[in-house]
Amino acid sequence: MFxxxxxxxxxxxxxILIIFGAGKLPEIGAGLGKGIKxxxxxxxxxxxxxxxxxxxxxxxxx
Numbered sequence: 001m002f003x004x005x006x007x008x009x010x011x012x013x014x015x016i017l018i019i020f021g022a023g024k025l026p027e028i029g030a031g032l033g034k035g036i037k038x039x040x041x042x043x044x045x046x047x048x049x050x051x052x053x054x055x056x057x058x059x060x061x062x
Contacts, residue, residue, distance in 0.1 A: 016028075
């Protein structure tokens with residue numbers, strides 16, 4: 001995973017705690033989760049759209 005191990009992740013988490021405080025962490029986590037969910041949804045929709053386009057092009061060629 002990009003050469004990042006457990007100790008590095010712990011240090012990053014501690015820095016985030018210092019910068020944002022413990023009260024903001026759930027809010028940040030929820031925002032990050034929504035962002036990842038939207039990204040996955042967009043990539044799935046893009047793949048689906050490409051497949052539809054390929055089917056349309058195949059029908060035109062036939």
